[in-house]
Amino acid sequence: MPELPEVETIANGLHRHVAGDRIESVWIGSKPEPLKSRPRDIVKTLEGAKVERVRRVGKHIVFDLDRGSQWIVHLGMTGRMLIASPESEQARHTHLIARLTSGRELRFVDPRRFGRLEVRRESFQGPGSEPLKISSGDFQRLFHKSKAAIKAALLNQKLLHGVGNIYADESLFRAAIRPRRRAYALTRTELSRLHTALQEILKEAIAAGGSSVSDYVDAEGVAGLFQFQHCVYGRQDEPCRRCGSLIKKIVVGGRGTHYCPRCQR
DNA sequence: ATACCGACCTGTCAGC
DNA sequence: TGCTGACAGGTCGGTA
Structure with a gap:
């Protein structure tokens, strides 16, 4: 979750x-x-x-x-x-x-x-890099060798840790990148855009208290509000908020993946 | 070495 | 009403 x-x-x-x-x-x-x-x-x-x-x-x-x-x-x-x-x-x-x-x-x-x-007993570091702390240059170096689809690479916790299905889809939409594109085939400009989009989205979601899709609540039992700002996640067959095309749902790396066929290339 | 794919669990919901 | 199957925000280990 x-x-x-x-x-x-x-x-x-x-x-x-x-x-x-x-x-x-x-x-x-x-x-x-x-x-x-x-x-x-x-x-x-x-x-x-x-x-x-x-x-x-x-x-x-x-x-x-x-x-x-x-x-x-x-x-x-x-x-x-x-x-x-x-x-x-x-x-x-x-x-x-x-x-x-x-x-x-x-x-x-x-x-x-x-x-x-x-x-x-020893200090826990986590498996990968922190999405909110990584620089744009390090972010580009992390992905530019991966042969996996960029969506799958974003979910790989050994590269970046903390990004899951919702925020992978939402950040690819904001960066206007198709989820199936191979990570190594993305240009520096696209990776830079993705880095910015991901950090913006994560910060906005934290400010909204997270996304409550089915049953998420915080430590005090309070639901989040970011689900109302989702542009693609869970919006298959609904119109894109930017261009009006219908949002598609496909499977990438075994996970349900949502994107706008017109805005994301 | 890398990348898919099923397995791990329960609950919910759509369809029949 | 009730059953069946698909699907769900994640990760791991086996296999190709």
């Missing part, structure tokens, strides 16, 4: 609410898929630890704990990390609850169980 703007919104909300708080105890559910670290290591690392900072790296939420360890959470497609009061009802598919000294709880809920939790 959540891509960079959604994870950024969640991480910022978590930081506001739990930075400085301490984890008193941890409950872990019975399903093993969400756990990348052994349950006993998760419990041992989290219990008694103080949360110093919560931030986003790629699509990961990183809790920096005292004693130098980190709690890393990836939300997969349907994961949520919610701040809840102990009295509130436990949602279906709750896999972990961290009780905090303040009396609140952090709850990890994930119906499809594609999300992942782990604890680690």
